[in-house]
Amino acid sequence: MEQQTQSDTLVSFRGVQKSYDGDSLVVKRLDLDIRRGEFLTLLGPSGSGKTTVLMMLAGFESPTAGEIRLDGQLLNRMPPHKRGIGMVFQNYALFPHMTVGDNVAYPLTVRSVAKAQIAERVQKALGMVELGKLAHRYPSQLSGGQQQRVALARALVFEPKLVLMDEPLGALDKQLREHMQLEIKHIHQTLGVTVVFVTHDQSEALTMSDRVAVFKDGIIQQIDSPAALYETPANSFVAQFIGENNVLAGQVVSLDNGYCVARVEGQDLSARAICVNAPGDATTLSIRPERVRLDQAAAACDNRIEGTLTETIYLGDHVRLRVNVPGQPNFFIKVPIADLTDSMQRHGARLTLGWRREDLRALDAA
Template identity: 60%
Template sequence: MSDAFVAFERVQKSYDGETLVVKDLNLAMPKGEFLTMLGPSGSGKTTCLMMLAGFETATHGEIKLDGKPINNIPPHKRGIGMVFQNYALFPHMTVAENLSFPLEVRGMDKSKREEKIKRALGMVQMEAFAGRRPTQLSGGQQQRIALARALVFEPELVLMDEPLGALDKQLRETLQFEITNLAHELGITVVYVTHDQTEALTMSDRVAVFDDGRIQQLAPPDELYEKPKNSFVAQFIGENNTLEGTVEQISGGRCTVKLDNGEMIDAIPVNVSKAGERTRVSIRPERVEFNPELGPDAHTLEAEVKEFIYMGDVFRTRLKVAGNDHFIVKTRNRADQVRLDPGAKVKIGWLPEDCRALDAT
């Protein structure tokens, strides 16, 4: 971890002295990385961000910034930019005064302050709003100003806690793109907290998936989605189909699973190690095909249509497969798409390499 710009070393956090909300966290980030901490409420991600910011103290372990321990350094001396969901702008100050505040605190002279404010407002395309107060701005504009204020003193590290949570979908997607571009352009390191998986996959260099105070998997977005390490990650990241069964045999990087309805399928063994183990097999909805022509390796199963949903760019079909009433298949909206009626019997299939045998719990 010696060359890490941000490092958590065996960090734990308890609020009551008994229950750990963060458990033995080890995490190293290089300079310039955009890392997202993703997880459900109560998983420990925001607590980690607050410990890094200095608003919470680690119960055990060490947090380092650029190789130096920062556990005992107060928040205002860490030189970290912060962006929150609620913007946290001073309502009685103009936009320019809000941006000037962190520079005044650092003792910067007026001409230098004005230069930096102009540059920061330019970054977020808000130069024309310098004289307005936050109440005269829309939610999206306020969030741009909050971002500009976090960047105005040119920090090397910016922390963002659900910054786009209060915005509508279209604006959120626009700002996701702008924030990512800006971070890479300026070469700043970003730790971003969200419970929105699409946001995490879209914006990040790497994603740390949290559950129960631990990182369940830390990987680039495509690896998280394509190669989940356990059932929690498979279920939490994107849509996922599961079929329950028992491992029959493992050999040559493949395992055979006997599903609970008696069907036999092959999968890649991820966290199963021997015959007789219970497993939950994971298959992504877009990897399943109707009336498949996938070659001799493919699995073909009988299915019954439960629901056929038009979603614009895709059709989402809910099926009953091997005893699972909520097996989803996603197909692209094409001119030749046949509408499937509930009760219809269909054949579906997929390749063994798209199927992962994960833990049963």
């Protein structure tokens, strides 16, 4: 692994804790380095601590313990307006009485930037989000997507080292949200600014991020690239939270060289040993729906089980099959349309399922 130097780190959290009542911790001893120029997403369910981490970095909340540094400078007691951080909120937080141009100019005005320079930088920022012709309109005259673009331009106009985004796309419809995901990603790649993005939407996190930190109960469960989180989850929570996942409850029979044999409903299955330590351990076996092979293709697989087809769901480019297998009545399989056979569409049909042992992961008991 490539060693990270001090200059690669823009933000560091060391031993950071946060409690609102002096008793329970919302964030529990957070140690986190955010790399210069990266797009880092904080992902997790409601109440997991991700938004609290963002608010402490922005300066709207203070840590109960520990240190937060930006470019080596201690932030703990520095007020928000002196941190030089851009911020984009879900509700846009635009000034309704100001034009689009004046909203974007506001961060420059409060920093006493020269008027001629303000006009030039506002036009540049609005051009970046494709709103150059709407500078004289008011927020009420814009669509939700346009308002979010204005908020993004305002966060970028003073060229901050760091931009924080708190569920900025949550109020948009699905199609516009997906479009804005790509727009923000492209702007990030063009500018090279460091972005910390908070969301509870795992597909959004996978689409946009260089790295994703998955939070649960105030603790980072895993921080990794989207591909690594999906393909090699560190525990059963990450496996369930990121993407679709099939689980089988079992018990470890034996371990050997990074693999194990686990017994599920009287049948032995071979898997990567991730969160198991000894024979007798309870385990959750995890397999992604697209890794499962059927019938003839299953014959060459390390693991094979029998199941009964209970539902076929048509999704255009693929179908999802719901199969009742031993110990799991809701086992899902993704099958490309081109590979669909008649037997995969007859409810009640008996199917042979198979997968490689490399694709099955023995995780902690859920």
